[in-house]
Amino acid sequence: MTLQPTSEPIRVLVVDDSALIRRLVTGILEEEPGVTVVGTAPNGRIALERIAQLKPDVVTLDIEMPELDGIATVKELRRTDRATPVIMFSTLTERGAAATLDALVGGADDYVTKPSGVSSPAAAKDVVRDQLVSKVTALGGRRRTLARRLPAAAAAGAHPAAARTAPRPAPVAAGPGAVAPPSVTLRPSRPAGAPQLIVVGASTGGPAALTELLPQLAATFPVPIAIVQHMPPLFTRQFAERLDRISGLRVREAGDGEALLPGDVLVAPGDRHLQVVRDGSRLVTRFNDGPPENYCRPAVDVLFRSAAAALGRAVHGLVLTGMGSDGREGARAIVEAGGDVAVQDAATSVVWGMPGAVATAGLASAALPLSAVAAHLQERAHRRRLA
Secondary structure, three states: OOOOOOOOOEEEEEEOOOHHHHHHHHHHHHOOOOEEEEEEEOOHHHHHHHHHHHOOOEEEEEOOOOOOOHHHHHHHHHOOOOOOOEEEEEOOOHHHHHHHHHHHHHOOOEEEEOOOOOOOHHHHHHHHHHHHHHHHHHHHHHHHHHHHHHHHHHHOOOOHHHHHHOOOOOOOOOOOOOOOOOOOOOOOOOOOOEOOEEEEEEOOOHHHHHHHHHHHOOOOOOOOEEEEEOOOOOHHHHHHHHHHHHOOOEEEEOOOOOEOOOOEEEEOOOOOEEEEEEEOOEEEEEEEOOOOEOOEOOOHHHHHHHHHHHHHHHEEEEEOOEOOOOOHHHHHHHHHOOOEEEEEOOOOOOOEOHHHHHHHOOOOOEEEOHHHHHHHHHHHHOOOEOO
């Protein structure tokens, strides 16, 4: 992805204890016309100083570093700065996955994985570029939007320090009947009863959103939930285990041919499409190793389409924060089958790409701040059951 030149390039600070990785990342970003690297740092302690001095739009941050590692750096930064986007650099290992999830829950916005098993430096560069540039673009653009809103907030009487540390701008839609963002029209909510399945899609910002959402659902939640969170293999298993520890629900990485029962939360495994099909009176999972959709496997669209085909109007979709448009066509399938779809609102999304794509296509019946999503699902789940 190549950016078009602008008068204000996105300013990036690159933090890694490896000089080789710093050069690799800096070289990739400096090739992009709309991006400039304003500095580098070899550890978290120096990074915090340079963030305060340089005020970058985005920080790329290694996890394992001397002095102050990436997880501690994120947590320290978030004590005073909730706005600067942070992209973690991770390894595709058990330890790397666990540390990345710690960082995402601690306040990081997204991650990329370091190249492994590649054949050449050029191949390593391509692997990093394919993951990194679009994330820098999306998160840096959101940072710029927030920065432009701060003077208006101060002029309206907000304390400057409060404006700088605000986690997100004010919500734009607060629930059923709320006013949608400009250019977005919410659909009437059509189904009269409780769904038999809730399907959820998320990407950038999703781990933190789901970590906040699932513990708010009652342990007696009567509807199974199937989730696609864009993550590689190994990460999805560890993520499901973490959600299981903090939630009253039974959360696990999905297996092939599993029945979906009330209280179950199944997370699609990395690199496998997850589908839901009928097996007699049961709902069961099926894996699909077809090509990526929307550059993703698992893809939200695959799960949503299968749920619509299996359940018709008795499925409820939810699209949380994420880059791109994965979930839009799956949401269309749910709506055309008579079901309903809600999205996370722009104000509380890290990136309003996936939920925004559904909402601007006229497919969402509610645009909710994250804090209102659990109550929305509880209300839907306890209606009279749809046939």
